[in-house]
Structure formats: C-alpha cells, structure tokens
Amino acid sequence: MTHRPAVTVLSGFSPAATGAVARGLLVDDPNLLLVVHSIHDLADGRIRRLVRNAAGILEDVTVELVHGCVSCTLREDVLPTLVRLAREYPGSDQLLALPRAVEPEAVASVCAHTLIDGVPVTDAVRFDSYVTVVDAERLVRDLDTTDDLRHRGLHAAPDDHRGVADVVARQIEFADTIVVWAGPDADPLDRLRAATLVRRLAPWAAQEGLRGTRRHDPQRPPTLGRALEGYPIGDHEPVPDWGVASLLFESRRPFHPQRLHDALEELADRALRGRGQLWIAAQPDVALGFEASGGGVGLGSLGYWLATLPPSQWTEASPARRLTADATWDPYYGDRRTVLSFIGIDLAADALTTILTDCLLTDDELADGWESWSALPDPFAGCFTLPERLGHLS
Structure with a gap:
C-alpha cells in the first residue's frame, strides 16, 4: 500500500470532553472515519463497534469475542477494523476514540506485536499521534480521588483493580498532544490550573495541533523507564504556578529499604503524582520503577542495572540506554541512580525533599560498604523479580 491512512488515537476520562473533540474533528474533515468501541459488555464477551464520518453512521455492530479482555479486544477487533477500513476507504484517515478506562500505552504495545493477515498493523496504517483530552473542571478531582475503576463501574475485567x-x-x-477542554460554564481559573497541571505532568507533550503532526515515536520508552533511556522524567518547578508545583529529586546514593518503606504513604499523600526510578541498598542489582497516584504507591522491577552485567551483555539494552549509562556513569555506583518527579497542588517541595533525603543511606551507612547493605532490614525482600538469564533486560 503506497498510502497508509493516518490514525489519531484519542483518549480521555471524560466522555463529554473527548466526544466534543471528536465531533469537532469530524466537522473539520468530512472524510475522517471515527472508530468507537463500547466495552460495557466486555466481561460477557461482547463489544459494540461504531464507525462513522461527518455524514452519518457507517457501521454499528455487536461483536462476539472469544476472550473478554482489553488486549484481546485490541487484537481481535480494534486493530483488524483499522486495517480493514484502510483498505475500504484508502483516502480517509482514521480517528480511534478509546473507551474512557483504556490506557493509550496498551494500544501502542499491542500494535508493536500484532500481525493482521500475517503482516504488521503498521504496514496498513500509520499511527500519527496519541491525543489525550482532559476536562478542566474534573482533572484535579480525578487525579486526587482514591476510587478505583470498580467504584465507578468502569473496570474492564473482574481482576481490574486500577x-x-x-x-x-x-x-x-503517554500523550503526544494534550487538549484541555472546558464546558461553556467552566471557571476560567480551572482551565488555567488544568493547563499548568498537564504541562507539569507531561512537559514533553504539545498542547496544540491534533492531526497530521507525526508526533508519535514508537521507540519512546514507557514513562517509568524514561530516565533509564536518557529522557526527562519531569520539570523542577517548586514555585507554584496557579497552585501547581513540581519537584525533581535526584540522588546517587541508595535508599535505606526500611526508611523508604515507612515513608511511602506520606510520599503518596503529598503529591497528586509521583513517578520515576530508584534503587535500594539491599537489592543493588535491580532498577525499580516508582509510581504514586490516588493515595497509592507502586514499585516494580525495570530490570538490571547495567553495572551488574558484563560489558559483553550490554548489547541487549537499547542504544539509548547504553549511551545514557555511559554519559552518567559513576565510578562507584555505575549507572545506578534515583530520578523521581512529583507534581501537586500547593506542593511543599522543601518538605518533600527532606523526607526523601532522610530515606537515603547516611554517610556512616555508606561507609559500612556494599556487603553490609544486604543485611539491612528490607520489607521489599522477594518483591521484585529479575530475569533468570542475567543478560536479558526488561
């Protein structure tokens, strides 16, 4: 196919906001195809697929699925539909509007590994950009709530506890572009605060130009792995702007596992969002991803630090990862380093920095040496898995 229709992926948690943006894009381009999937009946193995353009509805069908999960839905219907429409309407670009609880990174991940009729999805369509729409009036509340999707009847599977x-x-x-949407009765201050907040949450995303931007980079690492690959993880803007502040915390020395564990709840309470990478003294082989939102905290393995591997095995890491390790290499710690970003309303950056600093090893603990660190009390013992084969990097 010489011409691949461009696909713009539209996500957002507010149906009113994403719907308004989708309708506006249809009006702007009468040839644009809007593809929408309803997953309300996903648990029963059914989804509803709607395809339309500015003139009206082209398809409205219910599809039976063998497996009722979001990834299966993407593989079994969403991506095949995009490929089929590219063949049936070769002159029409596509707008894929995701269900409100679907994360765009899941779409990008499935696209990278799915074949349709034996060929990659990207042979038929070009994923131009991922656009996220936020509702200015609801954004702070949605980032601050402790609700999970089950509380709102939006879970995609019985075990979906996001x-x-x-x-x-x-x-x-994950967005390449962010649209801050506000209804006609919205407070202008809400819009200003929301625009500032999304700039802190995703300083790498644009806030203008929705289609034809070619902003999506399929090689871009996941958010928690950005620092490993040399990408910025956030801004350091501790002085509030419309109440929004952000902190960038970096350290070479490791965290004391017990003190970090004891501080997690307070770290989560002090910011709307926290993310990044860190390492703890008792487990110096593993790079840990850190994520905090909605009052909860998650830690997970990002794989081995390159310092734990023989140089001959570095080739299994990406070129960006190797270049970043070379550029930031420390003769004592290697590529091990903590890079954390926190964003919040009225964020007390100095107090948060003090909490984090107090969780690091002290000078005396550092002087005890690497062997002594393995004996430190470690509530995280056994929590993080690493590949059995040393050279495999996640």
Whole structure:
C-alpha cells in the first residue's frame, strides 16, 4: 500500500470532553472515519463497534469475542477494523476514540506485536499521534480521588483493580498532544490550573495541533523507564504556578529499604503524582520503577542495572540506554541512580525533599560498604523479580 491512512488515537476520562473533540474533528474533515468501541459488555464477551464520518453512521455492530479482555479486544477487533477500513476507504484517515478506562500505552504495545493477515498493523496504517483530552473542571478531582475503576463501574475485567487517578495520569503522560477542554460554564481559573497541571505532568507533550503532526515515536520508552533511556522524567518547578508545583529529586546514593518503606504513604499523600526510578541498598542489582497516584504507591522491577552485567551483555539494552549509562556513569555506583518527579497542588517541595533525603543511606551507612547493605532490614525482600538469564533486560 503506497498510502497508509493516518490514525489519531484519542483518549480521555471524560466522555463529554473527548466526544466534543471528536465531533469537532469530524466537522473539520468530512472524510475522517471515527472508530468507537463500547466495552460495557466486555466481561460477557461482547463489544459494540461504531464507525462513522461527518455524514452519518457507517457501521454499528455487536461483536462476539472469544476472550473478554482489553488486549484481546485490541487484537481481535480494534486493530483488524483499522486495517480493514484502510483498505475500504484508502483516502480517509482514521480517528480511534478509546473507551474512557483504556490506557493509550496498551494500544501502542499491542500494535508493536500484532500481525493482521500475517503482516504488521503498521504496514496498513500509520499511527500519527496519541491525543489525550482532559476536562478542566474534573482533572484535579480525578487525579486526587482514591476510587478505583470498580467504584465507578468502569473496570474492564473482574481482576481490574486500577485506580482512577492511575488511569488519568497515564493517559496524560503517554500523550503526544494534550487538549484541555472546558464546558461553556467552566471557571476560567480551572482551565488555567488544568493547563499548568498537564504541562507539569507531561512537559514533553504539545498542547496544540491534533492531526497530521507525526508526533508519535514508537521507540519512546514507557514513562517509568524514561530516565533509564536518557529522557526527562519531569520539570523542577517548586514555585507554584496557579497552585501547581513540581519537584525533581535526584540522588546517587541508595535508599535505606526500611526508611523508604515507612515513608511511602506520606510520599503518596503529598503529591497528586509521583513517578520515576530508584534503587535500594539491599537489592543493588535491580532498577525499580516508582509510581504514586490516588493515595497509592507502586514499585516494580525495570530490570538490571547495567553495572551488574558484563560489558559483553550490554548489547541487549537499547542504544539509548547504553549511551545514557555511559554519559552518567559513576565510578562507584555505575549507572545506578534515583530520578523521581512529583507534581501537586500547593506542593511543599522543601518538605518533600527532606523526607526523601532522610530515606537515603547516611554517610556512616555508606561507609559500612556494599556487603553490609544486604543485611539491612528490607520489607521489599522477594518483591521484585529479575530475569533468570542475567543478560536479558526488561
């Protein structure tokens, strides 16, 4: 196919906001195809697919699925539909509007590994950009809530325990472009605060130009792994702007596992969003991803630090990862380093920095040496898995 229709992926947690943006794009381009999937009956193995353009509805069908999960839905119907429409309407670009609880990174991940009729999805369509729409009036509330998707009847599967704040934050952070939408009766101050907040949450995203931007980079790492690959993880703007402030915390020395564990709840309470990478003294082989939102905290393995691997095995890491390790290498710690970003309303950056600093090893603990660190009390023992084969990097 010489011409691949461009696909703009539209996400957002507010149906009113995303719907308004989608309608506006249809009006601007009569040839644009809007593809929408309703997953309300996903648990029963059914989805409703709607395809329309500015003139009206082209398809409205219910599809039976063998497996009722979001990834299966993407593989079994969403992506095949995009490929089929590209063949049937070769002159029409596409707008894929995701269900409100679907994270755009899931779409990008499935696209990278799915074949349709034996060929990659990207042979038929070009994913131009990922656009996230936020509702200015609801944004702070959605980032601050402790609700999970089940509380709002939006869970995609019985074991879907994601928090509302997690989903909203990840939709924003993965976006190439962010639209701050406000209804006609919205307070202008809400819009200003929301625009500032999304700039802090995703300083790498644009806030203008929705289609034909070619902003999507399929090689861009996930948010929690950005610092490993040399990408910025956030801004350091501790002075509030419309109440919004952000903190960038960096350290070479490791965290004391017990003190970090004891501080997690307070760290989560002090910011709307926290993210990044860190390491703890008792487990110096593993790079940890840190994520906080909605009052909860998650820690997970990002794989081995390159310092734990023989140089011959570095080739299994990406070129960006190797270049970043070379550029930031420390003769004592290697590529091990903590890079954390926190964003919040009326964020007390100095107090948060003090909490984090107090969780690091003291000078005396550092002087005890690497061997002694393994004996430190570690509530995280056994929590993080690493590949059995040393050279495999996640």
